[in-house]
Amino acid sequence: MNVSYTSREQIEVHRFSLPAAILIPLLALFLQAFLPLRLHFFEIFDLPLLVTIFLSVSRRNPVTGLLTGSIIGLLQDSLTHQPIGIYGIAKTVVGYGASSLGVKLDVENSGSRFLLVYGFYIVHQIIYLVVARGMVGQDLAWRWGHMAFAGLANAALAVPLFLILDRFKQRG
Amino acid sequence: MENLLTRHRNVTILVAVLFVEVVGLAVQVKRTADTDSTRLIRVWTVSAVTPFEKAFAAAQGSISGAWHNYFALRGVRAQNQKLQDEIEQLRLQQVRLAEDAGQARRLQRLLGFKEQFIARTLPAQVIGSSGSDMSRVVYIDKGEGDGVMQDMAVITADGVVGKILRVFAATSQVLLINDPSSGVGALLEKSRLQGVIKGTANGELVLEKMMSDERVQPGDQLQTSGGDQIFPKGLPIGTVKSVSPGRDVFLKITVKPAAQLNQLEEVLVITQVVERQPTAKEAQTSMRAADILAARLPSVPENTGIPATGVPLPVGVKPPGAKPTETKSAAKAITKSPARETIGLPGSTSAPAETHLAGEASKLPAGKPDAAVTSAPGVLPAAGAVGASAGSATRVKKPRPAKPVAGPAAQVNTGTTTQKPPEMPQPAVTGAGVAAPAPKAVGPEQKKAPVGTEQNPPNVPQAENPQP
Numbered sequence: 001m002n003v004s005y006t007s008r009e010q011i012e013v014h015r016f017s018l019p020a021a022i023l024i025p026l027l028a029l030f031l032q033a034f035l036p037l038r039l040h041f042f043e044i045f046d047l048p049l050l051v052t053i054f055l056s057v058s059r060r061n062p063v064t065g066l067l068t069g070s071i072i073g074l075l076q077d078s079l080t081h082q083p084i085g086i087y088g089i090a091k092t093v094v095g096y097g098a099s100s101l102g103v104k105l106d107v108e109n110s111g112s113r114f115l116l117v118y119g120f121y122i123v124h125q126i127i128y129l130v131v132a133r134g135m136v137g138q139d140l141a142w143r144w145g146h147m148a149f150a151g152l153a154n155a156a157l158a159v160p161l162f163l164i165l166d167r168f169k170q171r172g
Numbered sequence: 173m174e175n176l177l178t179r180h181r182n183v184t185i186l187v188a189v190l191f192v193e194v195v196g197l198a199v200q201v202k203r204t205a206d207t208d209s210t211r212l213i214r215v216w217t218v219s220a221v222t223p224f225e226k227a228f229a230a231a232q233g234s235i236s237g238a239w240h241n242y243f244a245l246r247g248v249r250a251q252n253q254k255l256q257d258e259i260e261q262l263r264l265q266q267v268r269l270a271e272d273a274g275q276a277r278r279l280q281r282l283l284g285f286k287e288q289f290i291a292r293t294l295p296a297q298v299i300g301s302s303g304s305d306m307s308r309v310v311y312i313d314k315g316e317g318d319g320v321m322q323d324m325a326v327i328t329a330d331g332v333v334g335k336i337l338r339v340f341a342a343t344s345q346v347l348l349i350n351d352p353s354s355g356v357g358a359l360l361e362k363s364r365l366q367g368v369i370k371g372t373a374n375g376e377l378v379l380e381k382m383m384s385d386e387r388v389q390p391g392d393q394l395q396t397s398g399g400d401q402i403f404p405k406g407l408p409i410g411t412v413k414s415v416s417p418g419r420d421v422f423l424k425i426t427v428k429p430a431a432q433l434n435q436l437e438e439v440l441v442i443t444q445v446v447e448r449q450p451t452a453k454e455a456q457t458s459m460r461a462a463d464i465l466a467a468r469l470p471s472v473p474e475n476t477g478i479p480a481t482g483v484p485l486p487v488g489v490k491p492p493g494a495k496p497t498e499t500k501s502a503a504k505a506i507t508k509s510p511a512r513e514t515i516g517l518p519g520s521t522s523a524p525a526e527t528h529l530a531g532e533a534s535k536l537p538a539g540k541p542d543a544a545v546t547s548a549p550g551v552l553p554a555a556g557a558v559g560a561s562a563g564s565a566t567r568v569k570k571p572r573p574a575k576p577v578a579g580p581a582a583q584v585n586t587g588t589t590t591q592k593p594p595e596m597p598q599p600a601v602t603g604a605g606v607a608a609p610a611p612k613a614v615g616p617e618q619k620k621a622p623v624g625t626e627q628n629p630p631n632v633p634q635a636e637n638p639q640p
Contacts, residue, residue, distance in 0.1 A: 066185065074213065
């Protein structure tokens with residue numbers, strides 16, 4: 001029997017206050033745009049993706065999750081010079097998947113969070129590359145090594161970050 | 173059907189949202205770049221994010237400024253002495269280089285070459301980035317209200333940075349040259365071979381369109397060719413890092429950028445470029461973009477003695493909204509002109525224009541060293557210029573005899589004197605504050621008005637001299 005599997009009745013659904021639901025993604029976008037200028041290594045992280053995964057998993061509602069991912073992704077797109085929608089599509093799928101998985105799995109402990117973020121980071125990057133190459137025609141190379149390393153870095157960052165964001169949860 | 177949609181409500185909504193996003197993306201890809209259909213959402217996001225970025229950038233600037241200006245000044249005295257020695261050496265070198273440059277400009281003019289001159293620049297601070305390694309853009313704190321427009325070039329003291337891609341009310345988006353969608357016309361400094369600098373997904377620079385039989389070596393310097401109609405010719409791009417055979421008939425050349433693209437803080441937006449023939453007067457007063465930057469960027473130490481080339485501000489370079497500090501820099505540039513400081517140097521092959529003044533000024537009665545300058549018609553009473561003239565005149569113990577006619581310096585000299593009536597045997601001051609005499613020996617040449625003086629285009633903007 002899988003110990004991490006929980007029944008629907010045992011799942012604890014969380015909510016977030018309106019200011020937290022708006023400011024957390026905006027803060028993630030701001031930090032993502034500001035910090036790489038000063039700390040170049042920060043470019044490897046994807047804070048909006050981590051926030052999307054956290055909010056989607058905590059709410060455990062696929063529709064809310066995909067809408068959260070869609071909005072955050074579109075906002076992230078609008079800071080780039082590329083057509084709007086590449087990040088939007090990738091994060092929509094991630095938001096839907098994270099919230100769907102949150103319904104079935106216990107994602108409250110650090111180990112499962114690490115694996116969850118690592119997996120969704122890879123999924124996110126693959127979707128991004130497929131859309132960017134297939135639809136937009138960008139000449140992006142598959143950098144598997146870089147992707148694997150970046151996934152590990154993001155997963156490592158997600159563990160302490162989610163512990164901080166847990167403080168903003170409200171029982172639904 | 174309705175029952176099916178209700179049962180699979182989540183998946184249906186997911187498909188619907190993805191469909192809308194894909195259609196929206198396809199529409200953007202299909203449309204040309206001129207019709208920016210997503211401008212509204214970009215404006216909203218930029219308006220929401222950039223105020224915080226500006227505030228944080230300002231706070232960080234204050235903290236780092238306090239650190240650099242007060243706490244990190246240990247060892248400055250020794251460094252200053254070392255730099256002073258270095259400046260003396262560079263001044264000697266500068267005189268020879270100025271002569272060569274002047275000769276080259278005169279030849280260019282004879283051949284009818286037209287050059288692009290940076291006429292106006294706008295300093296800006298980098299406040300944010302895209303936050304994605306797939307999109308190498310940065311945001312600066314100057315926008316439409318400051319006169320920034322699309323496709324303007326952005327540079328630093330080190331070299332080319334990128335171009336303005338989108339302009340918002342108070343901010344602008346700059347596409348860096350290491351983005352894969354970027355492209356810069358490039359020229360190898362030694363071999364004069366032309367190619368295209370492109371970015372890669374890794375954020376590196378590569379030089380494309382270089383045939384495999386060409387000789388390109390690591391360490392070769394690259395500069396802009398001007399062929400892209402965005403970057404003026406001659407701006408440094410970077411250095412060739414490695415050369416290897418490519419897939420086709422082209423070489424695979426990686427380039428190390430001259431500008432620190434990962435650590436951008438302040439940049440200059442080139443808001444106006446003029447294209448014209450270089451005048452003979454500019455043979456001595458030309459200035460590179462790096463020199464303008466060195467005088468204007470706050471991160472560059474202001475009191476270095478002389479600018480990078482040590483020459484006065486060029487004719488035609490007029491900083492927008494000139495502030496007192498800029499005027500001060502210009503005054504410094506004028507007063508610290510190397511040509512002045514090296515009057516009577518034995519190493520110079522031909523006498524600079526100031527040499528004549530030195531000879532004349534040294535004949536002035538003691539106590540009135542600047543009389544020759546202030547009494548001339550059209551004199552710009554810049555305190556620094558006068559003081560420097562006096563100082564340089566008193567420094568010369570054995571003024572060289574004037575060589576009025578021979579040599580390129582004489583042409584420049586007589587060129588400046590044609591601005592006043594030729595029969596007045598008084599020394600004159602040029603527009604750039606450089607004192608030039610009208611010695612008796614050059615009388616006949618003044619009447620001749622040699623090539624390179626009369627044909628100055630009337631629309632050439634004159635250098636702004638600092639007013640007392």
